[in-house]
Amino acid sequence: MRRIFHRLMSIEEARDRILRGVRKDLETESVKIFEASGRVLAKSIISRVDLPPFDRAEMDGFAVLSSDLEGASEQRPVALRVAFRIDAGDTELREIRRGECAEIATGAPMPKGADSVVMVEYTKKVGDYVQIFRGTTPGENVASAGSDIQMGELVLRRGTVLGRREVGLLAAMGLGEVDVIRRPRIGLLSTGDELVGQGENLEFGKIYDANSPSITAALYEEEAEVISLGRAKDEYDDIKNRVAEGLRICDAVIVSGGTSAGVGDIVYRVLEDVCDQGIIVHGLNVKPGKPTVVALHQGKPVFGLPGYPVSALMIFNEIVRPYIESVSLKKKGEGARILAKLSERVNAARGRRWFLPVHVIKREGFNIAYPIFASSGAIGTLAKADGYIVINENIEFLDEGKEVQVNLFHDEKSLADLVIMGSNCPALDRLLETLFNKSGIRSKVVNIGSLGGLEAVAKKEADIAGVHLLDPQTMRYNRDFVRRFGLPEESLVKGYRRLQGIMIKKGNPKSIRGLEDILREEITFVNRNRGSGTRILTDHMLRRICEGVGLNFEETTKKIRGYMWEAKTHSAVAAAVSQGRADMGIGVMSAAANYGLDFIPIGYEEYDFVVSPESRKKEAVQEFLSTLKSKEFQEELLKLPGYDMSTN
Known part of the structure; x- marks a missing residue:
């Protein structure tokens, strides 16, 4: 039965339907802090220690009682007896008396009786004494116990993405392991009789399966766990069995291909039969990506992405990525964006939102966005693009020179140093590689x-x-x-x-x-x-x-x-x-x-x-x-x- 897209849904409505309907109760797991980078905290962390755990010197110098140095100057230095030396890691608490000081290293515990540290640059050691050429104030060059983190303080909240700073803090508090949210487990299924795997012989009429590797890479970038469900033939039972298995062992399933309104497409029927909550999205008001379908089963989404690689990756970014961020509590934020001027007039997509890939060309003081008009199957073109612009449904055209916002696929530093346009030539590729x-x-x-x-x-x-x-x-x-x-x-x-x-x-x-x-x-x-x-x-x-x-x-x-x-x-x-x-x-x-x-x-x-x-x-x-x-x-x-x- 041929399926017609009766009502195309906006990206915003589709995203809202998905996020309201999915389960958001991923289990937690404990990982060692050496493996915690990029993970999301499952529970808030309350410090069980003070940081620093003792008063410590912040500079190399001499631990002193500030009142002993009143009036000290270059012309009238104050001489104090050096009672002992304290190094970082010393565990004995020692004491100085009036008229004494202790030579001290950065990070070493302050001795009893001292309230400040005079930097070594303002001193001159002579035998058992040291001449000091300036005074100090109480607490100068000293980190007090708990001045950074206090015992009982909430230091990291649930949902915090752990990076180098957070891992360093956990380590400083003595935590060897931490509870994090389990990575979402996403099943990935490719469909299509025309697909063959990489390394296989490419017969006429066949194409290599580009979607599985590219979507896998996208999932890894979102730090999801990827479960391959293989490559299904365009047969109802084969697709149904693989989708059902994916729903059994995964948090979500992605099906690539088989979602357009063609006579032979069967993914729609499979999702109707397998998913108890039914199909909640069938067709998006965007270009590329119109033939997108989403269904729910026991709170688990099944994303039917278009078979064309460009469409699949664009819709992944708009629909699948927000789902992963929502259930994993990991908001990566928007990618890099820059302003650029269009190199030519662009006629819009007649009532559909258009994700149009562009080259970005850096010029002195401004950028140029060069539109790439290619089919949704042109994965090579997408790979060469620097980003894309969004042309909304109500726009009829954008004139040459119009300033647009470009959503970059990478950061701005990745833009080319040299832009060459013109005739195709194999030798030019050799030249640029050299x-x-x-x-x-x-x-x-x-x-x-x-x-x-x-x-x-x-x-x-x-x-x-x-x-x-x-x-x-x-x-x-x-x-x-x-x-x-x-x-x-x-x-x-x-x-x-x-x-x-x-x-x-x-x-x-x-x-x-x-x-x-x-x-x-x-x-x-x-x-x-x-x-x-x-x-x-x-x-x-x-x-x-x-x-x-x-x-x-x-x-x-x-x-x-x-x-x-x-x-x-x-x-x-x-x-x-x-x-x-x-x-x-x-x-x-x-x-x-x-x-x-x-x-x-x-x-x-x-x-x-x-x-x-x-x-x-x-x-x-x-x-x-x-x-x-x-x-x-x-x-x-x-x-x-x-x-x-x-x-x-």
């Missing part, structure tokens, strides 16, 4: 095509653009485009050459000889995205072919199978040919080699870098340019098929 190994500089690469990279540099959104743009009029690479974007000629830095060509199946089963075969009716082509250097090269070559045979370019492109099919990377082109979805496509030789394809060379192109004038003096940019010319990178470059250093 840069990191050499200088520790962290880089962010945003593949938006050569023209997009040039525009980003012109708008001061990127430090560097990677480009390979052929001007059909001059037949030169890159230089003319730099001028068109109003950038100084010295912004262009020569990079390296790479061999472009036609990727075809091993053995060339379609007998393809050149790009002109794209005109054959039985040939399917896979193109690159508009704005990329490879697309400009492809369009230029096809125009020349059309001119040679008297065809109209625009009309011809409409007839070519796949010409409007745009792949965003060289690897995507190679994958399409390798999997038989296309017969030919243009890309670099290294991508063809990775997929075991045959390759018909077209010619070398120049892949160069355009440096933002505002970023030229940045240390990260200078290190990048130095690494580009380094012997280490040149050795790495030559390991890639079809690459060599530019000779221009």
Whole structure:
């Protein structure tokens, strides 16, 4: 039976329903204080001792009676007899009399008869006596018993998260063990016939199970105990048995996948049948994450998260994390947030709250949020994002330059030192890895095509653009485009050459000889995205072919199978040919080699870098340019098929 989301619920309402319905009575357990960091106190702690437990010296010097030092100065020092010395750890209580003092170490117990300590810097020892050049006041440089913590004082309350300071306090009070709240035990079940485990052979139509490892990592970050319930087939009995077992041994269960309104989804039916309190959430008014379902059984929640990794992780943060914090009494607080200006206009999600991933680009005095428009299944895109912005249901659009709040996935220190936008290139990855190994500089690469990279540099959104743009009029690479974007000629830095060509199946089963075969009716082509250097090269070559045979370019492109099919990377082109979805496509030789394809060379192109004038003096940019010319990178470059250093 097909399930329809009749009423989409807000995040706030769903969260409230869950927290009102779940049990919050996790058991306690006793742990040694060496293992207590990060745990939550189950009972308030009342001190059984004073801290410090005795009057002790806070400085190295001499324990004195302050009244003996009246009038002491540099000109008229007071001489006292040194009766004995006291070190930290001495257990004998000794006494001084008027006219005497005791040499004393920091932390040592004060002798009877002394009320203060004069610092050693204001003294000069001469034989059995010491000359003292300044007076003291009662209690000076002395920590009195109980001045830090008094016996009977409540020092740590139930629900306190134990960190280094709290553990140190427990240790100082002599506690070797402490009662803490047991970590919530969360069962994790993945569903889907399309899933295979890491390390298994990836057949066509199958995908690796990304949700189980990523949600497990998220649970560990929340310090939950994770119980794997395995990976279920899309079969009612298999899912039902695993969910029931999870509810028996766990505090909560997470089911990943099988929650959308598709005909074959059965998680909804399982939860209706297994959970005695029924389904309390079915569909959220958010993007991504609409197909979310939550049910309760004897106060234990079952979270049905969407199968797409981006959706699953976003909803985990909004729904599952608050549950864990509530039952464990551990409020981690909000993550780091910063303000940034949008790099472009964003049209909202039509009545749904939208969690939109963004890149964050640090500029002088402000930040830029660069939206990432990707599907809910794009886990690689999410991994590269720095954070996300929340666009509420009542917002129709956000204009370019609008200041927004970015919820960072990590702290601000993790943001990239160097931002590179432009054309996708495998050698650039080698270059940046060499840069990191050499200088520790962290880089962010945003593949938006050569023209997009040039525009980003012109708008001061990127430090560097990677480009390979052929001007059909001059037949030169890159230089003319730099001028068109109003950038100084010295912004262009020569990079390296790479061999472009036609990727075809091993053995060339379609007998393809050149790009002109794209005109054959039985040939399917896979193109690159508009704005990329490879697309400009492809369009230029096809125009020349059309001119040679008297065809109209625009009309011809409409007839070519796949010409409007745009792949965003060289690897995507190679994958399409390798999997038989296309017969030919243009890309670099290294991508063809990775997929075991045959390759018909077209010619070398120049892949160069355009440096933002505002970023030229940045240390990260200078290190990048130095690494580009380094012997280490040149050795790495030559390991890639079809690459060599530019000779221009």
